Amino acid sequence: MTIIEPHVHMLARTTDEYQAMYRAGIRACVEPSFWLGTNRRYPGSFFDAFHLVLDFECVRAARYGIDHYCAIAMNPKEAEDKVLAKEVIDGIGPYLDHPRCVAVGEIGFNLITPNEEEALVRQLQIAEERKMPVVLHTPHQNKLKGTLRILDIIKNGHFTVERIDVDHNTEETIKYTLDSGCYAGMTVYPFSKLSPERVSAMVRQYGSRRVMVNSSADWGISDPLSLVRVVERLRLDGHPESTVQDLVFNNAMAFYSASPKWKPDFEIVPPDPITYQHR
Ligand SMILES: [Zn+2]
Known part of the structure; x- marks a missing residue:
């Protein structure tokens, strides 16, 4: 079957893995911008x-x-540096205009601070003005609190919920995300985050x-x-094929088609x- 991977950081992965993904039917992906392992010191x-x-x-x-498509944004972790975040967000327009950029992301919360919130709100506004999809990162710690705060911001700001994917949901948050009208991402990791069984x-x-699963x-x-x-896992557990299609293809297709x-x-x-020959 054909699979869309709606959230993956391929910059950090090997060519062997691209080949394995292709063999397994993954034919399109979206790569959000994220923290690279050390905090950057310059907007450039x-x-x-x-x-x-x-x-x-x-x-x-x-x-x-x-x-391969991209989502571009100032990520929540580095947004704690207010001056840096402002300069990056001020200069982000041409990258959002790029033909391979289909969304703003990932934005959201890391430690749920006022500085993170400022960068989050400003980038939600930019996405709204441009009518672009948004990939929203919910925090690893205090996930429920961070998710509820994000959903409040979306509701109070009247942002278009059909264009927002609130990602990394767990059993604790999924109901709130779905009730909000936003798309709900589920992230599957080998040890932390969700397992296929929990999904x-x-x-x-x-x-x-x-x-959407990612x-x-x-x-x-x-x-x-x-x-x-x-x-x-879904097939072994007897889910209908239409459910499988929704989770790994249809919903990502519909979401990014905005x-x-x-x-x-x-x-x-x-x-x-x-x-x-690589150019
Ligand atoms: Zn990510």
Whole structure:
């Protein structure tokens, strides 16, 4: 089956993994901007990273048969530096205009601070003005508190819920996210976050409407084939095929289609690896 991976950090992954994803049916992905492991000290470091992911990673992915799009943003962790965050957000426009950028993200909360909230609100406003989808990161600690605060901000700001994916939901938060009208992301990790079994149980309880599963794979312990394992689990647990399709294809397709730039090509044929010359 054809799978869309709606949230993955392929900059941190290897070419072997692109090939494994392709073999498993993953044909399109979206890579949100995120923290790179150390806090950046200059606005220019963000702009170079945006340029790298928009102009290089999509070329690398296509070489392995995967149509790669991006979400661009000032991430919540580094948004704690208020001066830096302002300069980055002030200069983000041209990167949001890029043909491979289909969303603003990931924005949200890390430690749920006023500075993080300022960057979050400002970027929600930018996304609203541009009618762009938004990928929202909920915090690892105090997840319920952070998620409820995010949902309040969305409600009070009258932001368009159909264009917002509130990500990394758990059993604790999923009901609130779905009740808000936003899309709900579920992240599957090998040890932390959700397992395929927990996704299966949550889908049985809450259904598959507006729910998207992702791997959020990065340079930590994570697995870019998480969605394949979820498909296997859902089938073993007897979920209808339409539910499986919703979770790993239909809902991501519908969500990102709010961007006219989202036109995934599921038929990219990887070039011969021996003769291909990387530009
Ligand atoms: Zn992420």
